[in-house]
Structures are given as C-alpha cells and as structure tokens.
Amino acid sequence: MRVYIFAAFVVSLSLNLTLGQDRVTGATYATRSEVLAQNGMVATSHPLATQIGLDILKSGGNAIDAAIAANAALGLMEPTGSGIGGDLFAIVWDAKTKKLYGLNASGRSPKTLTLEFFKKKGMEKIPSHGPLPVSVPGAVDGWFELHRKFGSKQMNEILAPAISYAENGFPLTELIAWYMQSVTSYQKRGFANISETYLDQNGGKLPGEGELYKNPYLANTYRKIAKGGRDAFYTGEVAKTMATFIQEKGGFLSEKDLADHKSEWVEPVSINYRGYDVWELPPNGQGIAALQMLQILEGFDFSKIDFGSTEHLHLFTEAKKLAFEDRAKYYADMDFVNVPVTELLGDDYASERRKRITENASSYDAGEISAGETVYLTVADKDGNMISLIQSNYRGMGSGMVPPKLGFMLQDRGELFSLKSGQANTYEPGKRPFHTIIPAFITKDGQPFVSFGVMGGDFQPQGHTQIVMNLVDFGMNLQEAGDAPRWDHVGTSTPTGFPKEGTGEIRLESGIPYETVRGLMDKNHKVSFGRGIYGGYQAILWDRENKVYHGASESRKDGQAAGY
Template identity: 60%
Template sequence: MARLNIIASAALAFTCAASTLPAAASDRITGHHFATRSEAMAPNAMAATSQPLATQVALDVMQEGGNAIDAVIAANAVLGLVEPTGNGIGGDLFAIVWDAESEKLYGLNASGRSPKSLSLEYFKENGYESIPPRGVLPLSVPGAVDGWFELHDRFGQLDMENVLQPAINYAESGFPVTEVIAYYMGRNAAVLADQPGFADVFMKDGDVPEKGERFKNPDLANTYKLLANEGRDAFYKGKIARTIDAFVEKHGGFLSYEDLAEHESTWVNPVSTNYRDYDLWELPPSTQGIAAQQILNILEQYDISSMGFDSPEYIHHFVEAKKLAFEDRAKYYSDPAFNDVPVEGLLDKGYARERAKLINPKKAGRSYEPGNPPTEGDTIYLTTADKDGNMVSLIQSNYRGMGSGVTPTGLGFVLQNRGELFALDANHRNVFEPGKRPFHTIIPAFVTKDGKPLMSYGVMGGATQPQMHAQILINMIDFSMNLQEAGDAPRILHTGSSQPTGSVMSDGGVVSLENGFSKNTRRELIKMGHTLQEAVGPYGGYQAIWKDHEQDVYIGASESRKDGHAAGY
C-alpha cells in the first residue's frame, strides 16, 4: 500500500527509505539515511527554480508583499535573462495555480499559434519533408508574456513594475554566468551563431560568455521596461510587435504583426487521474501532460512496490507502459480547436486495463498500435508557494534550448521554434495549419489528496517530461522516497516511440538508464529484448514544493543535475 504520507514528515521519510530501496543502486547514495541533500523547509513560503538568483528573487518578492503568482513571474523574468538556454519571452508558457481563496486549481495554456500567412502547401512546394528546427520557418507566436499578464491580472498583488524590476536590474548590471549555462550557451552557439541577430546579443566579443563572466543584456532590460510601463500590448500590439514583424519579414519569414495582435491565452481546466489514492493533475492537449497520467493508469495494474526500484521487472513494465502511452500521444494529442481529442477516454481506467494486457512481462515490445479510447466527451520549470497557501506550477520554454536562434534587433531575446513540432502529413492530427497551436512538450504538474493541495512539481526536458512526472510519483508512492530523493534517484529514459510529427516506432526504441542501476538489472533487460544505450545529461531538470499540512510548513526540492535551488523563509 502506498505510504506517501511518510513524506509529510521528513525525519520519518529518512528512516523508512533505507529499508525500502534496494542496495543494488549502491554506486549512488540513494537509499541510505540522509541519502541525498536535505529537502529545503520553511514555515512561510518556498520557491524552487533552476537558478539560485531566480529563487532568491522569488523569495524577495514574497517578502515585499507579493504572492506566489507575483513571485513566479518575477523569477521567470530573471530566468529568461540568466538561463536563456532554456527559456525566455520569445517562448511559450503553461501554468497550474492553486488559489487558496477559492480552493481550486486553475490551468493556463499560454502557447502561441502558427503564422496565418504560412501554409502546408508552402512546405510541400519547397520540398520540405519536415519543418526545420532553426531560422524563421518554425516560428510561432510567443505566448509567455501574455501568460504573465493573464496570471497577474487574475491573481497578482504587486504592480508589474515591481515584479519585473529585479530582472531589469540584473539585465543592466550583469550577472555571473554559471558553469552549466556557459556550457549550454556554447553548444547552442555552435549551431545558432549564424542566425539573424543571435551573435549581437549572446556573442558580443565573438564568443559566448565563459563560466563566471559577468553578462549584461541591456536590450532585454529595455524590453522588460516597456512591459512594465505599457503592459502586454507593448509586446503584441506595440513597438515590440512591430520590431518582430519587420525583422522576420526581412529574413523571409511569415510571423507577422497581425499574428501577434490576435494572440490570446486560454484558461483551461486541469485534468486528473488517481494513482493509489493521490490525484495527479495535468493540463490537457495541446500539451503532452496526460501521457504521464496514462503511464500511471497502466502501471497501477501492477504491484510496483514489490518489484523493487532497481529491478528489471519494474523498469521493463515502466518502459512498456511508456511506449503504449506515447503511441496514443502520437495519434491523438493536438490542438483541441482543430481536433476532438478524446481526453476522458484516454484517461479511462478501463481503457488502461485493456492497454496493460498488451504488455508481455518477459519480453520488450517492438511496436504497439495506438489504442481506441472511449470517445466521450530544454525548458525551465519553477514553482512557488506563499504564506496564504497559494501555489504555482509553471513551465516555460523556447524549445531546443535557445529556440530558432532568430533574435530580433534591439529586443534581447530569441524567438522559439515550437512550430518544428507540426507534422507535414495532411492526414495527421498535428499537421501544420495556419493559426494552429503545435503539439506541446512542456507540462506543469500538481498533486492533491482529498481536495487539499500537496505538491506542485515538474521535470523539464522535451519528451522526457511525462516519463519523469510518472517516475517522481512512483518513487514517492511505491518506493517511499522523500521529495528530494525522488528527484535525485537515477532515472529511466525511453526514446524512439512514435512522434507527434508522424514518425512511427518499429524497433522497440532505446532505453537509457542513469548511473545507479545495477549491472545485473541492465543484463536482464537486454535478455528481455530491450536495447540499452548510455546517455549523459538528457534526464530532465526537477523542482518541487510539498505542503505539509500537519506541520504547516513547506518542503522544497531541486535538481541536483543542474543549477536547481530550493529555498524559503
């Protein structure tokens, strides 16, 4: 039986973890007393982001009278500056908000749509078999700024000038670039240096900044000042919109002033599934959030706890459940304004039981067909929680690190390349159409029990995300890990399932196991027909906040693989 209530008391979690985790993962310290760094704990407020400066700004904003919504926007603005390798206001945003006053969850889809003047025929006539990842063709409307103002208008407390001022200060005075960000800026520059405007902002001396170098972005500071003084219309109907329009047209693209001016975000109802008495909430398509729920619905049919964390049985069943969920993802997930997405059917428990029957417990599946559900009805992740009980789960991205590389003159940010995820197969649900939202990989998550908010969390990283959303909960529920251990434990990554662009898995894909799984487990998986491949770095970036209702404190956890930092007061 699941024992997630253990996590409400950190001390008890530490004592239980050693007896529930296998000794086989002995090359990591997971599973021993104080197995990883302690969870962050605080009585009033908590922030967990992927960069320490952003976490500190979030806390400062809440201490100055702002709430969790103000704090998450302020931190996101800082992250767009200090971590441009994963996010920025040229990208999209999704959020789940627990509003303490109404005691309800609210979902926001702040993603943009494709240019209305671009057509499928253009790609066909010019010989494209897929949409390129860089340049002006994969551009879609950036939705993040509208997302900020939607969140702020509905839930914020401080003036937007105060919310954006910390990011403005860092953009003007500079900040020291961390080792991780310097590394990823170098990797991005290797493929984006020749994109219009990129080098002017990010390679001012002919190269990207080195570790510890103080980096300034005065153009972004000026952009943030416009937003603070003139509001969201400065971006979508004012100077910024006209700058983007002229720059993109100059370089042969299609994203226009009209596309920006017509943009609006969408408030959506988060959807849930119950996994061993805990409700996991995700946003519905156009995101891939329900894939995590489909994985858990399938795995709920099995006694995962008895299999053991470092066991071929658990890893095999997890990978097969992921394959099944991702086949449905490839077929059904798309913009609901253009397609009838059978969300209720995909999350139906009976459907999950039927899908689970396809799993051979001894052999890896080479391919699966999408199901027929009942028809009723690099990225950053951050989370904040305040003294009044409000909690925000927010994720924001350029896609592919620094996006398209296209950096309009004088604005200080790159434009996203999310349009790359459209298919060019006219029969595919996610086919390119003018004014359509592409399939989206970025997903925030939230957990409740008995109607009470427990956990806001996310794991950045493309198709990694639903796999890790599921693994975090399995680690906590089935293997009794605490909030930090659940993120630090070695991860399972399967790649090669059918993609939203229309390509189909036919060879079973590839399983990558992070350091910490035993050699014997790896050998047994190979015997079962899995193809194992070493991979370094693509396992995502995790942040989480847990609300301990019994002690009335917040618990925070952050990613040990990157610059993650959780702190409170």
C-alpha cells in the first residue's frame, strides 16, 4: 500500500511541477502571492523606488506625488532603462472627477534637422546611437504637468529621496548590475563623459551586485529641478549644457528646441473586451495596437480554448500580425498625420480583419482606411487616485550621449522615425517619433479596475493583450497574469519603413508546452525560444467590493509591489 501511495504522490508532484503549482494555494502560474492593502499601493521595478513611493503616500502625498518620486528614483537606480534624458507617458484615474486623463510627455525632433540631411548622407535609417537620434527629453516636463494638475506635496519633498540616494549611494540589485555592464560597451565605443558619470564617481570602477552606486552629478541636477522647476531643465545652464554638447558631437538639438518643449494632455481611447473597458493612449505611441488585437480576438470563444494551447497562440499571433501591419502604416504623431483611430478600433473593421485569419500561419497587409528597455510603475492612494506611468530612454541606457556633469544619458527615440518619404512616420523637424512605451488601464462599469503596464519595446502591445486575456479569459489573479509564460512574435512591417519578413517568428518563454510548439509548427509557424525579451510587468487592481488594493510585480525583474 505504501508503494502505491508513494507512486501516487510522485505522479501528483510531477503534475503540479509541470503546471507550476508548487505553492499551497495551487495558483497555477504565480511565483508569489498578490500583495494586499487598503490605504495605498506602489508597484515598481525596484524595491527601493517602491519604498520611496510608499513613504510619500504615508506622509500625506497622493498617488501622483508618489509616482513622480518613484520615477525620479528609478532614473538613478535603473539608469539602464530610464532617466530624465527620456520621455514619459501616463494615464491617471482622478477620484474627484471619476475620469481618466492621459499625458503624452514625449519630445520632438530638432527643428533644424531635416529629412534632406539624412538623404544626402545616404542613410536608410537613423542611427541607433550618437547625436542624430536624440530628440527633446520630455520626462521632466511630464513630472511637472502631472504635479501641476494633480500633485499635492512640494516638488522638493518629492525629489528629496532620490537626491539622498544619489549622493549617499545604494546597493545595485542583481538584474540592474548585470544590465549596467552596457556602460562598458559605451565606454569602448568612445562616447564622451561615460567614465566620469558612471565610474569615476564610484571609485573608478563599475559597481557590481550588492555594491554601492552613487551619482552626485544627477543629485545636483535633481536639486536644480526641485528648486527651479521644469524651467531649470529646459532653459538656462542645464539646457545650454545639453544643446552645446550635442551640437559639438555633430547633432542638432538646440536650446530653442528645449525651451519650446511642452507635454500634451490627451484623451485616452478604449475598446470594450467582454465587459471590461481597456484604455490606451492614442499615437504617437503604439497603445492602440493592443486594442486592435483585442478587438480581433474578442470574436473567438476563449472559454473553449486553453491557455498556452496551439489554438491560443495561433489566434493571438495572427491578430498581432494584422494589428502591427496597421501600426506600421498609420501610427505617427497626430499633430502631423490624421491617424484614423476611430476607424482602426471600430467593430466593423475588426470583423473584416478577423476574417483574414486562417488555420495556418499567414502574411498580411495593412487594412485600407480612408483618411501609423523601459521602466513602468503604478501607484494608488487612500483616496482612490491611481496612476499608470511608463518612462524610458530607449535601447536601454539610450544614445550614448551623456552631457558633462549632469548625471544622465539622452534618449535615442529619433531612431524610430522612417526615412522613406511619404509615410505617416516619416521624419520631419519638430515631430514626435513613433513611440513604443505605453501605459494601460482597465475600468469596469465606469470604475477603476486595473492599472498596469508591460515594458519591452515592440513586445508591449503583445504583453498588454496577454495580460488582459489572462485576467478576463483565463481567470488568473493579478500576480498569475504577469507570471504566466509569455511569447512574442517578430517579423511584421515596422513604422521605421521596413517590410514584413514572411510570416515572421514566434519566440516562446519556458513554460509553453511542447505539444503547443509542435502544433504551431504544424500550422507553418516558425518557432524559437528567447530569454529576457518578454518585458516587465507591474499592476494594481482595485477590489471595490472589499475596498482593497491588490498589487503585483514582475517576477522577471528586481521589482516589488508594496502597500499599507
């Protein structure tokens, strides 16, 4: 009898390990429990940034104050994905007006840099590094716009924790220490001010995991911003230093480009997915690609399709291909191009696109419409305010352009323009480039439900769609929805002007069953495996019945969700 009992135990254990059910609760995909709290919640990709946000909430600040404080900390603690040299987007749920507000704090291209310049150089694409892809950094103006409209604490209080950590140091976490090795590659390529900014202030070497990292230059820049406001960054000494440096290196960013910069409040857009309103920001970002995918997928009955099955991944991938062809053709700066957002998100259009999907992997063109590493954080406070905020430099640390003694690297978002004439996202002076970073929000019956985001370049709309489906179609809790195995598809046309690559390729994370791999191959999909390409997720869910926040943080990152 004991032999049979032991054998049964082994079989049961094997099944549980296969499903990932190694926890008492049996939550199939979660690596840990959701975090629960009543008065406030902060979820970021760095534990110290989360604690800073939580301290702001506990001391009387609101969700917006805490988000700015946490973002400033991430610019110091996770410079491999963010910083004040980059851009910012946010969606805010305001408890007073019971409404969502969207902020586009992305910067524009230099006004004196023309398409003709690139054509004379014989360039087919804008370089990934150096001075030419540098656009105006929008994050700081984004902070002050958020603060002006919704903030409560003084900015010097909000930035004080990041200033203190920049001066006194903090231990590098495992993943960021690994990513920080990219500093060496910038150094080897001869980019200026790398050593003095990232090494010299730390005893002449790059700290490793658990070793203290400081950035006094950034502390000084933050102090100027705290005292002088956004103008201390976009005019005066800091702006002059940025512009002079870029122009000395052969770029075009000017003091006037910086002084003229402004963020834009925009109306978030949404579709209803099985009773849940999913919200994104309109272009120049790619958020509506997630909405287009969901519109197409809603036409299939996922109550009869298992998570991670061949049918699940096949339908998802084909929907992605359809949406991304539209993304390449239509998404761009709406100040320059009339992007047909309403038509792209329409039920009739989704129905027509859905009909294109076949039993096997296919290649698609964009629809015809008459008319184009990052950090994510989310915060909720005791009054019911919630903010979904994403911020990035692009390509990890950015362009390699580090202005002297300011403590940060400038972004290279300009790389994402097309240099082919006549396209929606073709380069123009003063234009905002196509953007990959997107915050998201879900409401239910006009009330806040989930504030979330998934970092990761082109993966982000795919990640958003996977999260929504995990929550709505597959009944996962907030932590499971982020920890469940992911996949992405590459090879569709790009907004930078490059065509699709046949039917592309699906890259799978560990945890997708081998039966699914074989099934996808049978449907003529090209399948591979990838590591570290599946983004980073943070989320807060509001349980209005029990008046409790649920928090979740990405198991693939160093992050933390915490509440009180």
